[in-house]
Each structure stands twice: as C-alpha cells, then as structure tokens.
Amino acid sequence: MMAVGMTGVHAQGAGADLPTHMVADMFKPLSRPAEMIHETSLLVLVICAVIFFVVAGLLLYIVVRFRKKATDNTQEPPQIYGSTNIELAWTVIPILITVVLILVTSRTIGEVQNAKLPEDALQVRVVGHQWWWEVHYPQYGIITANEIHIPVSSKDPKKARPTELILQSADVIHSFWVPQLAGKTDLIPNRTNKMWVDPYTIGTYFGNCAEYCGTQHANMLLRVIVDTPENFEKWIADQKAPVPPPQTAQEIEGRRLYYANACVNCHTIGDSVSKGIFGPDLTKLMTRQTIGAGVAPLNHENLLSWVRDPQILKVGCLMPNMQLLDNEAEAITAYLETLK
Amino acid sequence: MASDTIVDPDFKVPAPERVGEEGKTWSHVIQNLVFTVDHKKLGLMYIGAGLLFFVVAGIMATLIRIQLFFPRSTFLDPDVFNRFFTMHGTAMVFLVGMPMIFGFANYLIPIMIGTRDMAYPRLNAFGFWVFFFSGLLLYFSYFGAPGLYNAGSAPDVGWFAYSPLTAKAFSRGHSTDYWTLSILLGGIGSLATSINILVTTFCLRCKGMTLGRMPLFVWLFVVVAFLVIIALPPLSACQIMLTLDRYLGAKFFDTQAGGDAVLWQHFFWIFGHPEVYILILPGFAIANEIIPVFSRKPIFGYPIMVAATVMIAFISLGVWAHHMFTVGMTSLGNTFFAISTMVIAVPTGIKIFNWLGTMWGGKLHFDLPMVFCLAFLFQFLIAGLTGVMLSVVPFDWQLSDSYFVVAHFHYVLIGALLYTFFAGIYYWYPKAFGRMLNRKLGFWHFWLFTIGFHLTFFPQHISGFLGMPRRIFTYEAGRGWEIWNQLSTIGVIIQIPGILFFVYNLIYSYFKGEEAGDDPWDAWTLEWATTSPPPEYNFEKIPEVRSRRPLWDLKHPDDPDWKFE
Numbered sequence: 001m002m003a004v005g006m007t008g009v010h011a012q013g014a015g016a017d018l019p020t021h022m023v024a025d026m027f028k029p030l031s032r033p034a035e036m037i038h039e040t041s042l043l044v045l046v047i048c049a050v051i052f053f054v055v056a057g058l059l060l061y062i063v064v065r066f067r068k069k070a071t072d073n074t075q076e077p078p079q080i081y082g083s084t085n086i087e088l089a090w091t092v093i094p095i096l097i098t099v100v101l102i103l104v105t106s107r108t109i110g111e112v113q114n115a116k117l118p119e120d121a122l123q124v125r126v127v128g129h130q131w132w133w134e135v136h137y138p139q140y141g142i143i144t145a146n147e148i149h150i151p152v153s154s155k156d157p158k159k160a161r162p163t164e165l166i167l168q169s170a171d172v173i174h175s176f177w178v179p180q181l182a183g184k185t186d187l188i189p190n191r192t193n194k195m196w197v198d199p200y201t202i203g204t205y206f207g208n209c210a211e212y213c214g215t216q217h218a219n220m221l222l223r224v225i226v227d228t229p230e231n232f233e234k235w236i237a238d239q240k241a242p243v244p245p246p247q248t249a250q251e252i253e254g255r256r257l258y259y260a261n262a263c264v265n266c267h268t269i270g271d272s273v274s275k276g277i278f279g280p281d282l283t284k285l286m287t288r289q290t291i292g293a294g295v296a297p298l299n300h301e302n303l304l305s306w307v308r309d310p311q312i313l314k315v316g317c318l319m320p321n322m323q324l325l326d327n328e329a330e331a332i333t334a335y336l337e338t339l340k
Numbered sequence: 341m342a343s344d345t346i347v348d349p350d351f352k353v354p355a356p357e358r359v360g361e362e363g364k365t366w367s368h369v370i371q372n373l374v375f376t377v378d379h380k381k382l383g384l385m386y387i388g389a390g391l392l393f394f395v396v397a398g399i400m401a402t403l404i405r406i407q408l409f410f411p412r413s414t415f416l417d418p419d420v421f422n423r424f425f426t427m428h429g430t431a432m433v434f435l436v437g438m439p440m441i442f443g444f445a446n447y448l449i450p451i452m453i454g455t456r457d458m459a460y461p462r463l464n465a466f467g468f469w470v471f472f473f474s475g476l477l478l479y480f481s482y483f484g485a486p487g488l489y490n491a492g493s494a495p496d497v498g499w500f501a502y503s504p505l506t507a508k509a510f511s512r513g514h515s516t517d518y519w520t521l522s523i524l525l526g527g528i529g530s531l532a533t534s535i536n537i538l539v540t541t542f543c544l545r546c547k548g549m550t551l552g553r554m555p556l557f558v559w560l561f562v563v564v565a566f567l568v569i570i571a572l573p574p575l576s577a578c579q580i581m582l583t584l585d586r587y588l589g590a591k592f593f594d595t596q597a598g599g600d601a602v603l604w605q606h607f608f609w610i611f612g613h614p615e616v617y618i619l620i621l622p623g624f625a626i627a628n629e630i631i632p633v634f635s636r637k638p639i640f641g642y643p644i645m646v647a648a649t650v651m652i653a654f655i656s657l658g659v660w661a662h663h664m665f666t667v668g669m670t671s672l673g674n675t676f677f678a679i680s681t682m683v684i685a686v687p688t689g690i691k692i693f694n695w696l697g698t699m700w701g702g703k704l705h706f707d708l709p710m711v712f713c714l715a716f717l718f719q720f721l722i723a724g725l726t727g728v729m730l731s732v733v734p735f736d737w738q739l740s741d742s743y744f745v746v747a748h749f750h751y752v753l754i755g756a757l758l759y760t761f762f763a764g765i766y767y768w769y770p771k772a773f774g775r776m777l778n779r780k781l782g783f784w785h786f787w788l789f790t791i792g793f794h795l796t797f798f799p800q801h802i803s804g805f806l807g808m809p810r811r812i813f814t815y816e817a818g819r820g821w822e823i824w825n826q827l828s829t830i831g832v833i834i835q836i837p838g839i840l841f842f843v844y845n846l847i848y849s850y851f852k853g854e855e856a857g858d859d860p861w862d863a864w865t866l867e868w869a870t871t872s873p874p875p876e877y878n879f880e881k882i883p884e885v886r887s888r889r890p891l892w893d894l895k896h897p898d899d900p901d902w903k904f905e
Contacts, residue, residue, distance in 0.1 A: 023820035024807030026738045037734040044732045048725040055721055058696055063714060066635070068703040076896075077702050081904055082641035082694075090693040094686045101682050101732060106675045108734040113671040130510075172505045173601055175666060175741060179807040183737020186667045188602060189504060189595035193668035206819065210666075210741045210809040212498045214505060215418050218812035294816075316418055 013289030013298055014235055015149065015225035019203040024179040030205075032153075032162070032198035033112050033182040040108040047097065112183070117162055117196055122150060125166040128174030128187035128209070130318060131216035132280055132293035142239045143268070145280035146293045147223045151232035153198045161229070162198035172214065178207030178224050186211055199226045204289075215316035221294025239284050243270060246338045254335025257328050266319070269339065279319060286340035292317065304333045377461035378876055382468050383447025384772060387765070389472055390439040395839075396479070397431035400424040402836065405796075405829040411817040421813035422496040423515075427478070429499030430519065433615070434526050435475040437753065440761050441622035442467070442533045445561045447772065449537060451867040451874060452555050454546025454883045459539040463532050470529035474522045481518035495519035498811060500612060501582075503593035503604040508586050517586065524579045527572045534565035546866075547884040553905075555865050555888065556639060559646050560625035563653045564618050570657065571614035578607035602667055609660035617656040620752060621649060623720075623760035624691060627713050630767050631695050633863045634710035635702030638889060638901070640694045648687035648694075655684045665736045674733045681731035688724055692717065707861070708782040712763035715790055719755030723748060726801065741811075743824075744804025750797045762789075762842070769846075770860045774872040775853030781845040789838030796831030799824035864889035 021030065027042075029035040125136035126148070135144045150163045167176055169187040177184035181197040199205070209220035227235065246252050258264070259274065266279035274282075288298055292314045296302045305312055308329040310319040324332065373385060404424050407416040416424070446464065450457055458464045481494045495515045497505050506516045541562050545554070554562075582604075584590035591597040593604045632639045639645060661669065661677040669677075695717060704710065726748040730736050739745060762785075769777050803824040808815065815821055859868040868891055870879050887893055887901035 022818050025820070026805055026807065034738075037738055040732060041729075041735045041738070044729055044735055048728055052721060052725055055692065055696075056718060059714070059717055059721075062696060062699045063704065066699060066702050066704050068705050072703060076636050079638055079899070079901075079904075080640065080697075080701060081638055082644070082697075086697065087641050087644050087690070087694070091686065091690055094689040098682045098685060101728070102679050105678050105682075105732045105734065106671075109671045109674050109678070112734060112737075113674070172510055173502055175809075177741075177807070177809065179738055183734065184666050184740060185737075188667060190598065190601065191668065207807065208809045208812070211502070212422075212505075212741075212811040214510065215422065215496075217422075218418065218814050221816070 013147070014238070014287045015147075015204060015227055015231075016289055018225060018227060021180055021203050021205045024206050026179040029180055030199055030201045030203075031181040032155075032160075032200075033115075033196060034180055036108055036112055037183055040104055043104060044101065047101070051097070115196065117164055118160070120161065121196070122161065122163040123166060124148060124150065124163055125168065126176060126187065128167075128169040128171070128176075128213070128220075129278075130171050130214050131209070131220040131314070133220070133222065134170070134280065137236070140236050140240070142236065143281045144239065144284065145288070146221075146290065147225055147288050149225045149227065149232060149235050150197070150199070151229040152202050152226050153200055155200050160198060162196050164194060164196045167193040167195065173211045174209045174213050174220065175211035176207070176222070177210035178205050178222055180205055181207075181224060184210045197224070199224075202226050202228060216314055219293060219295045219314055221290075223289065223294060235287075238287065243283065243339055246335055248334070250331050250334045251338055252335075254331035254333070257324075257332050258335055261322060261324075261332075263322075263332075282336065282339055284339060285336055286338075300333065300337065303336060304329060307333050307336070377457075377465045379446045379450050379458045379461065379464060380772070380874065380876075380878075382464055383443045383445075385468055386439040386443030386446060386471075388443075389468075389475065390436050390443060391843075393431050393435040393439075393475055395843075397428045397436060398839070400428040400431075402832050404428065405832045407813060408815075408825045409829045411815050411819075411822055413814060416813065418813045419496060422498075422811070423494040425811055426495045426498055426519075430478065430495070430523075431475070432753065433499060433619070434523060435471075435478070437619045437757065438526065438530055439468075439471055441564065441619065442471075442530070444622060444626065444761075444764055444768075445533070445537055445564075448768065448867060449540060449558055449561060450544070451870065451878050452558050452865055453541060453544065453549055454866050454879065454885065455540070455544040456877050456879070456882075458536050459544055460536050463536055467529040467532035467536070470532070471526050474525035474529065477525065478518060478522035481515055481522075484514070484518065500608050501604075502608075503582070503585075503601050504595045504599070506582055506586075506604075507594050507596070509596060517583070520579045520583055524576055527576045527579075530568050531572055534568040537561055537565040538569075546882050549885050552643075553885060553888045556628035556642065556645055557625040557865075560621045560628065560649055563649050564621045564625075567614045567618050567621075567653050567656070571611045571618065574607050575611035578604060578611075581607075602664070605664050605667065606660070609663045610657075612663065613660040614653075614656045616749075616752065617652055619757055621652070623716070623757040624649070626760040626764040626767075627695065627716060629865065630709045630713050630763050631698050633861050634705045634707060634713070635699045636705070637698055637702040638892075640697035640700075642888065644690060645694055648690045651687040652684060655680060655687070659684060662731055662736070663740075665733050666740050678731055678733045682728065685724065685728055685731075692721065692724075707766075708777065708779060708786065709763045709767035709861075711783075711786055712759050712766065715786070716756055716759040716763065719751055719759065719793075723751035723756055726751065739804055741809055742804035743800040743808045743810055746810050747797045747800035747804060750800075754793055754797070762786075765846075767861070768867070769849070770856030771867055771872045771874070773850055773853075774856055775849050776856050776860060777849045778845050778853060781841050781848070785838050785841040785845065787838075788841065789835055792831045792834030792836075792838055794831070795834060796828050799827040799831075803828075859891070862895075864892040866890055869894075 029038040123138055125138060127134040133146050135148050151161055153160045153162055167185055167187040169189045174187040175184045176187060181199055182195055185193050185195040203226055205224040207222035209217060246255050264274040264276055266276035268275050268281045270283040291298045291302060291306055295314045308324060309321040310317050311321055407413055407421055493515060495518060497511060497516055504510060541558055581592040585592055585594050591599040593599045593601060595601050628639055659677060659681045662681045665674055730739055730748060766777055766782060803821045806820045808821045856872050858872055866883055869883060887905055889901045893900040
C-alpha cells in the first residue's frame with residue numbers, strides 16, 4: 001500500500017516519467033522538514049504507546065483481578081477513600097513526561113520554523129484560489145498552475161538547494177499539504193505565510209488542500225514535481241520559450257473563438273491580450289499532467305469535455321458552461337493543444 | 341441519628357397528579373410537556389430531544405460514510421456532502437452534546453443535593469425551549485435558506501465556519517444566517533441553564549450537604565456551568581459580528597475589505613476549546629457516580645478529583661490556539677500553546693488513575709452502566725493520547741485537518757462522552773421510569789456499538805497518517821486510502837443495529853421492563869432515597885446528610901462514612 005513508483009493516472013505532461021509518490025505517508029518523509037517532524041513524531045508515538053500499554057494493561061489487570069466472583073460473600077470490600085502519597089506519585093510522573101515532550105516539541109518548532117535558508121534558495125509563490133493553485137516563480141518570471149516543479153536538493157548541507165514557498169490566498173483559507181515534503185501551512189487572504197521544502201529524492205509528490213474551502217475542496221489537489229537540477233532548468237527554459245502560432249485552419253479558428261468569447265476575461269496566455277487573472281494561466285497548458293487542479297489527466301478527451309462544460313468533470317467549479325457548439329468546442333480545444 | 345431522617349416511615353406518599361396520563365389524550369400529553377417547569381420532565385425532554393437530533397445527525401454521518409466507500413463515488417453531490425458534514429458536526433455538538441449534558445444536570449442535580457426543583461424552574465423551561473427551537477431553526481434551513489440568490493440550502497461552511505468562507509461573497513443566500521442565528525439562540529438557552537445550575541447548587545443544598553459533601557457529579561457540573569458562562573459569550577459575540585459583516589457592512593472578517601480571517605478563529609476557539617471540556621466533564625461526572633457504585637468502593641481521592649476538574653477547566657481557557665498551529669503563528673506562540681495543552685494532560689491523567697484506584701481492591705459488578713464506563717476508560721485513554729500527539733506542534737503540522745483529527749475527536753465525543761451518556765441512561769433509567777432496561781438487549785447494544793465504533797474510527801487514524809484531509813467529498817484511487825475508508829463504512833453498518841437495540845430497549849423496557857424498586861444498584865447518593873420515578877416534589881421530607889454517601893451511612897450504621905471524611 002505504500003509502494004513508491006505506483007503508476008499514476010497521467011500519461012503526459014512535464015515530469016510524467018518520474019516515479020510517483022502517490023501514497024503520501026508522513027512516516028516516509030523524503031524532505032528535511034518532513035524528516036525532522038517525523039523524528040519528533042516517532043518519539044512521541046513511542047512515549048504514547050508505552051503509556052497506553054501500561055495504563056490499558058493496568059485496567060485489564062484490575063478488571064480480571066477484582067471482578068466479583070461467584071464464590072464471593074456479600075460483604076462490601078474495604079472502603080478506601082484515597083492516599084496522598086499514591087496520588088502525588090501519579091501527579092509527578094505525568095509532569096515529568098510532559099516536561100520531556102515540551103522540550104522535544106519546542107526544539108523541533110524552532111528548527112523547522114526558524115530555519116535559515118541559503119540565499120540562492122528557489123522561491124515559489126503559491127496563491128490559493130477556489131479550487132486551484134496559482135504558482136509563480138518570481139526569480140524566473142514564470143506563472144503556472146497546480147503542478148509545482150522544483151529541483152531536487154541534497155542531504156549534504158553544502159549541496160542543498162531548498163525551496164521556499166510563499167503562501168497567499170486570493171479568496172478563502174486554503175492549506176498547502178504535501179506530507180512527504182513538509183507539514184501543512186495555511187494560505188490566508190491578507191496574510192503571507194512561508195514554509196520550505198528540501199526534497200532529496202526525485203519524483204512526483206501528491207498532496208491536497210487541507211483546509212475546507214468550499215464545494216470542490218476535495219478536488220483541490222497538489223502535485224510537486226521534483227526533478228534533477230538539469231531537468232528543472234530545462235523545464236524553466238521550456239516555460240519561457242515562445243509558443244508556436246497555430247497552424248491548421250481549425251487551430252486558427254479556435255484561437256479566433258478563444259478571443260471572441262469570454263475566455264480572455266479569466267485566463268492569461270503569454271504576451272497576448274488574454275490577461276485574465278481569475279482562472280489558471282494557460283500559456284503552457286499542455287506541459288501539465290492534469291486539468292482542474294488534478295481532477296482528471298490532461299488529454300484530448302478530457303480537455304474537450306472541460307471546454308464544452310467544466311461542470312461535468314468538476315461540478316461546482318467557478319468556470320461556467322460557455323454554451324459552445326460542438327465544432328466551436330473542438331476548435332478551441334485544438335487551439336489550446338498548441339499551447340506547449 | 342441524623343441520617344435516619346432521609347426516610348420517614350410514617351409519611352404517606354400522596355398520589356401524584358398526572359394530568360396527561362389520566363386524560364390519556366394526546367392534547368393532555370402535549371400540554372403536560374409544553375407547560376411543565378418540572379426539572380425532571382425538562383431533563384428527560386432534553387435527553388429525548390438530544391437523542392432525536394442524534395439519530396438525524398447519525399443518518400447524515402451514515403450517508404457521508406457511504407459516499408466515501410469508493411474513490412470517485414458519485415452517490416452524493418459535493419454540495420450535498422458538504423451540507424451533511426456541516427449539519428452533522430453542528431448538530432452533534434450543539435443539538436446532541438449540549439442538551440444531553442443539560443438533561444442529566446437538570447434531572448439529577450436537584451435530587452442529588454436534596455431539593456425539590458431547580459432554583460428558577462421557568463428559566464429552566466425557557467432554556468429548553470430556546471434550545472429546541474434553535475435546533476428546529478437549523479434544520480429548517482433545508483427548506484428556508486435558498487433565499488434571494490437561490491444559492492445553498494442548509495449551511496455548508498463546516499461546523500466551525502471559518503471566515504471568509506462565511507462572507508457574503510462566498511456564502512450567498514441565507515444558509516449561513518440560519519447557522520448563525522441557531523447557534524446564537526442555542527447559546528442563550530445554555531447560558532440560562534448554566535446560571536440556573538450555579539444558583540441551584542449554591543443556594544438549595546439540603547441540610548448537611550456542604551460543598552465538600554456534594555456528589556462529584558454535582559461538583560463537575562458547577563465547573564461546567566462556570567465554563568459555559570465564560571466561554572459562550574465570545575461565540576455569541578462573533579456570531580453577531582458575522583451578521584453585522586453580512587448585512588450591515590461591518591468588516592470584522594471580510595478580508596476583501598481588509599478584515600482579518602484569523603480573528604474569527606481566535607473568537608471561535610476561545611469558545612471552542614473550553615466547549616470540548618464543557619462536553620467531556622459531564623462524561624467524567626457520570627463516570628464518577630457509576631464506577632464507585634459498581635466497584636463497591638467510594639471514589640478514590642475525592643478532593644483531588646475536584647481539584648483536577650477545576651484545573652482542567654482553568655487551563656482549558658488558555659489552550660485555544662492549538663487548533664491554529666498551521667495558520668503561521670510565531671514559534672513562541674506555537675510553543676506557548678503546545679505547553680498549555682500538554683499541561684492539561686496532567687490533571688486528566690490524575691482522573692484516570694483515580695478511577696483505576698477506585699476499582700482497585702473493589703468487587704467489580706459488570707452491569708451495563710459499569711461495562712459502558714470501562715469502555716469509556718479504555719477509549720478515553722486512546723483519545724487522550726492522540727490528543728497529546730496533536731499537541732506536539734510539529735506532529736500537528738502533519739495531522740491537523742487530517743482524518744487523524746477526525747478519529748481523535750470522535751474517540752473523545754463518542755468513545756468517551758457518548759459512552760458515558762449510555763452508561764448514565766442504563767444507570768438512571770430505572771430511577772426515571774421505575775423499570776430496568778433489559779440486560780440482554782443492552783449487551784447486544786454494547787458489543788455491536790463498540791465493535792462498530794472501533795472499526796469506524798480506528799482506521800481513520802491511519803488514513804490521516806497517509807495524508808487524507810478531512811471534509812473531502814471524494815478522493816482519487818491509488819492514494820492508499822480505500823481500504824481504511826471501506827473498513828470505516830463497514831463499522832458504521834455494524835453500529836446501526838447497536839443503536840436500534842438501544843432505542844428498542846428504551847421503548848420495550850418502558851412497558852415490559854423488570855420493576856426496579858427505589859434502589860436497584862444498592863447505591864449511595866440521594867436520588868436513590870426517593871421512589872422510582874420520583875414524585876414531582878422529589879422527597880416527601882427534605883433529607884439531611886452527614887457525609888458524601890448518605891445511603892451508605894443509612895445501610896451501614898456501624899461503619900458510617902462521616903467517621904472517616
């Protein structure tokens with residue numbers, strides 16, 4: 001059940017050939033902050049397990065030993081009202097355990113929360129929307145959505161290149177949670193939160209929005225695609241490269257329809273006049289693995305379905321049915337498929 | 341001897357006046373319920389209404405679990421699912437937990453302290469009816485809330501309704517208003533009842549019942565009443581602020597106009613965390629009465645039990661932000677709330693050990709109330725330990741808002757609280773109705789419900805470890821969550837017949853149950869000194885007590901408690 005490298009549901013898009021970490025087991029951390037959390041968690045888990053077995057064992061012993069037996073007489077047992085010494089003992093022991101927990105906790109809080117990141121750390125600004133993620137790379141001038149590409153880091157502190165996530169929200173509260181990379185941090189409107197990840201294995205990491213944010217909270221899925229530094233740079237270059245103009249008559253017609261309809265009000269495509277900011281940036285749409293923030297793999301069939309009526313794949317999402325004719329939807333889909 | 345005065349052998353009990361039962365017409369029965377100010381009837385009405393809402397909210401939970409059986413299931417629409425979990429949570433806290441605790445308090449406190457009614461009987465009735473209408477108002481949203489925009493019906497913002505999801509921009513129509521008003525109303529009822537509890541216990545105790553001789557049950561409710569009075573005003577305040585935001589252009593939580601989303605969380609959890617103890621302390625109160633009687637020993641360490649309760653209540657007012665470890669507080673803030681939360685484990689631990697100490701050396705009778713209390717102890721141990729894990733901030737960064745949290749608080753609210761409710765009902769039903777609940781049906785209820793409960797909620801710890809967030813209406817295949825969700829749903833299917841056995845038992849035993857007599861459990865507190873059911877005036881003659889266990893003194897004149905306390 002915890003297999004790494006399980007085949008994902010996707011077939012295309014940048015990073016589709018990487019191993020996938022679909023089962024986001026917090027006890028299999030693959031990044032530094034997640035590992036620090038993991039170490040503390042294991043210790044706490046062990047302490048709690050010991051307490052559980054001692055107390056539950058005591059309870060079981062009492063239930064067996066002091067149960068009323070058939071042979072008992074009807075006399076009441078000795079009436080004991082309490083014992084200061086014993087009560088003192090079971091006050092002091094929990095206090096000692098609590099002190100240990102407090103020390104461990106405050107140390108890890110500081111280590112994770114106040115970690116000093118190197119100057120060259122990659123910065124990614126993630127903006128939560130009802131029900132998708134807007135992703136900015138301020139150091140590179142790139143904007144994408146839902147799938148976050150970052151370079152792999154290293155356990156060796158000299159070679160490590162962690163990524164800093166700058167978390168904001170455009171509407172309600174969301175929460176960024178990819179368990180194998182780090183704990184979760186909320187994206188809150190009017191606030192900027194920060195967290196960091198430092199993965200040391202390549203692969204696609206799965207996560208979710210973890211704060212209830214409305215109708216399609218369940219389908220606000222996250223993918224973090226961790227690749228080698230070379231492949232990451234290649235991906236950056238590819239995202240910056242200009243998009244070839246549409247070739248076929250259908251693609252050209254699709255582009256005309258795209259600009260003639262309301263699409264431009266919400267979506268951005270590169271340097272064109274399409275500068276909407278309410279929906280995901282479509283400049284390099286076809287380099288992604290999924291659409292609808294992970295609700296379905298990005299392929300022709302799903303894209304066509306989405307263009308015709310997004311409410312089929314993701315009921316309640318904020319993109320309305322544009323009431324397109326069949327041939328219009330197909331033309332727009334053909335145009336969108338040139339965006340790579 | 342003073343304790344002899346509890347029962348006056350020469351006194352004849354006058355036949356109680358029972359309008360509804362003599363007339364036997366429905367209008368009489370309803371009049372009797374609507375106009376009553378008797379604390380016992382109101383207590384039973386609270387519990388009855390609580391059980392009614394429990395069944396409705398339980399049906400919603402069942403539908404939620406069916407939806408989550410398969411990945412990408414289309415059994416429920418997302419909006420329907422979101423309304424269900426909102427209504428389930430809101431109802432279970434405000435319409436099941438709160439009325440049930442007030443039901444037990446109402447019925448038992450006046451009898452336990454040897455008086456004839458609550459201090460303010462009409463305020464008591466007012467409290468009940470305000471609560472009951474707040475419940476109807478909440479459920480009426482299914483019909484009434486579509487509103488101007490035809491958006492939404494029942495509330496779908498989650499039971500803690502984080503802003504700005506509740507702002508006009510994101511919650512159109514009136515569903516959120518129904519939620520707000522219902523909680524505001526319910527809060528008024530809870531405040532009224534709490535004030536009543538305090539005045540009753542401080543002013544109406546019978547002769548000889550010093551504070552130090554009150555049953556622990558009563559002590560714990562005094563603490564609960566204080567907590568309600570302190571914790572509810574912030575909740576009411578933020579509901580009013582939200583309404584101002586939505587209708588009069590205030591900007592408290594409206595982030596689009598510069599308001600603060602986190603402010604709501606502070607307000608809500610300043611109420612919300614004491615609320616957890618408001619709910620669980622009555623569970624402890626019930627266990628404090630039952631465990632000694634069925635161990636045949638007095639409670640171990642009465643003074644420290646009171647002290648631990650007061651400590652829990654006090655500390656619980658300073659832990660609220662442990663619900664907010666992921667909002668980006670400073671490391672100092674996180675550490676402070678981690679410490680305060682962990683410290684609360686100490687008095688809680690004392691309580692568990694004192695219950696074990698009570699049983700140690702006793703003669704344990706495994707009747708139904710005791711069996712439910714033993715399960716409570718075991719399950720509360722798990723709930724407490726998962727609570728400790730959640731207080732460890734780094735662990736919480738992973739577990740917060742995951743299914744682990746869902747598992748944790750269901751172990752608290754079902755595994756601990758609901759089990760003590762069941763124990764209390766099995767224990768005091770004979771007093772309230774004069775008949776025993778059927779033992780065989782009761783054990784069917786116990787085993788089915790216990791197996792179902794663990795099967796439902798234990799796997800949710802694991803799906804939480806595997807990254808499953810709460811409140812999702814569906815999930816992808818291949819994330820490793822299928823099996824745990826399926827076990828969980830099967831668990832619910834096992835719980836349902838357990839509940840059916842319980843409900844059937846309540847009705848069956850009312851007519852066919854074995855006659856209970858005044859004191860079926862050979863117990864020691866004052867409620868067992870009067871008849872079953874008690875007359876409207878509770879005692880023919882107000883008793884006088886000399887110790888914490890007046891009936892023990894009466895039954896063991898050679899070895900009375902007051903010699904040792």
